[in-house]
């Protein structure tokens with residue numbers, strides 16, 4: 001069989017294997033918009049990039065997909081009434097289409113994850129039950145559902161329901177029998193000053209109290225659903241080791257990549273369809289690179 005020599009893989013991938021090229025009898029080339037020795041960012045649809053990745057290749061995926069809640073309602077931000085709309089990427093395409101989209105990207109995640117690899121999916125009630133159902137349908141094994149409690153959550157302006165003050169993070173592994181990474185001791189004995197519910201020297205529980213991102217996490221601009229760094233650092237430390245390759249198909253402001261860089265010795269692939277958010281991520285990553293250079297020059 002003759003293989004096309006022009007097939008180009010995203011950076012960070014090994015030489016394309018014969019099996020991989022054979023399985024992808026297409027000539028494709030997508031360049032990352034940003035690459036360093038340990039990070040690649042793609043300004044594309046996540047399905048197009050994940051489709052290029054080999055089977056059983058990724059150690060950990062953190063996915064914070066669209067919540068599909070931008071329905072022209074109102075919410076409270078910094079004490080003011082504002083539109084709930086996050087952007088056109090967050091509009092619902094109707095229940096069936098939203099579920100179909102979630103099934104497509106979760107299936108791709110399953111294919112690219114190593115058997116012992118794990119996936120985190122974050123969401124609110126608008127999306128998390130669909131994603132949880134699909135994880136079970138696609139034969140993932142659910143390890144935990146974490147409640148991320150926001151002690152500084154905005155009040156409910158309509159006063160018709162309880163104030164929304166948490167998000168859910170599902171943590172699942174591809175293969176129930178495979179041994180996944182869980183850095184139990186680091187979770188039990190680590191320092192989590194931001195979390196008033198974590199008792200020192202006691203097991204980390206499944207309710208995490210972490211404030212929403214502070215202003216210094218937004219100095220390069222803000223993403224409307226940016227996750228706090230403390231949340232992503234905890235996830236990276238808990239579920240990866242040095243040398244692990246992490247993918248975030250819905251990179252947003254790049255919190256996962258920034259956390260991977262701060263924790264250190266992890267590789268990261270981030271994908272986002274909006275250029276503005278990739279630019280924000282590049283600025284955040286470059287700031288860490290500059291800080292690292294400054295420190296290494298001081299020694």
Ligand SMILES: C[S@@+](CC[C@H](N)C(=O)[O-])C[C@H]1O[C@@H](n2cnc3c(N)ncnc32)[C@H](O)[C@@H]1O
Pocket residue numbers: 044045046047064065066067089223225226227228249250251252253254255256271272273274277
């Ligand atoms: C909930 S936000 C992620 C926020 C991120 N976790 C953070 O901390 O900044 C979802 C992101 O997914 C992106 N997005 C939506 N649909 C996408 C798709 N099909 N492929 C890639 N990115 C997509 C949006 O542009 C948005 O930035």
